[in-house]
Amino acid sequence: MTHYKLTSALLALALVGTASCSHAEEPGSGEPRPRVIETVEAHGLEVLGEFEAPGGLRGFASLAGGQQPVAVYVTPDGDHAMVGTLVNADGEDVGQPHLQRLVAKPMTERIWAQLEDSHWVADGPDDAARVVYTFSDPNCPYCNRFWEAARPWVEAGKVQLRHVMVGVIRPDSINKAAAILAAPSPEAMLARNERDFSRGGIQGVATVPQRARTQLDANQRLMHELGFQGTPGILFQDAEGVIQRRAGMPAPGDLPNVLGPR
Template identity: 55%
Template sequence: MKRLSGIYRNRCPVNPKSAPEEGWEKLEGSTWVQDGRPDAPRTVYVFTDPNCPYCHQFWTAARPWVESGKVQLRHVMVGVIRQDSPAKAAAILEAKSPEEALAENEHKYGDGGIVPLETISPAVAEKLEHNATLMTELGFSGTPAIVFRKADGSIGQMGGLPQDAALEMILGPK
């Protein structure tokens, strides 16, 4: 079972309008935390900051799809919102089980989330920097930033918190 992927295949900028498949490949090679079954029929990438209230709302809204096995969210962790965001993202990535650490952060979100690390290892700091750079390369300036395959197989992108029909477009039918 693959928890994290730390491979950086290609570091050149991606223009999402001209090369969406290249952007998808870069996401596959980024550092992410699996949320859902590895064999789920739908994969959705979401740039996630541990302090982002809209990321938390998306995580909560996606539970029916994730828990039913229909969707695997891949949280591409970034630390961009608050001063302790990188240390919280690092706490998730460096945990024995990043999946459990992500869930802990979300379950405790109202009480401040996961405890930030006092020191971020250079390796994890580099991964967080690469994730933040990729987020910008794909045209996003905030979180959540979501990349998904549409029903026709093409790649879609959405910044911000999706609701109603947009949520179903991203996650599929309940």
């Protein structure tokens, strides 16, 4: 079963009410849209669709912070909303399959398309069974550890890492990242930096070309948009095809979840 952790902001939203009984029409639905949904949206949730819920409640699938699927349950009077997990007598999350269908899959498709359009360097074969994106800084020791840990999967042809280059750790990080992106073979330059990491890695360019700077700025914006404040920021799809993320170097026991069977 998939579990979704509520942030403090969502906990504050756990029970929302409105004094008004007026309703707005839900596009494409025969039922009016409860006004309390407007209150929920004002607190930062993006409501994406409605689903059937038990006990006379109306269920709404939403997205928090552009990343976290969250269920909203509206009371029969339409004036109150509960945000979070609703379980049945068997302990099952009744909203989870609806969130999967209405939020998680569309969210995965959107984020995956953004990653594909970013400026990344391939590490591994194009026909690998699994693709893993990682926001990488050339001076990041944990990025280097992840690169090293992934070698058995990459060298066996099972995984292609796609390094979305950023320059955020040291003043010369952007110069090194630009040297990788602007190299005749970015793949070879990236590999050289990782192999020589303990000796300082590659030499950065003296002046960052405008094209590389634009690419790196776009990558950094995407990194922050996806909720990562540091590197590595790792994204992959699980067995159900839903995007998962790891902030930082995964624990050894977590590597098969990230990279697949060894």
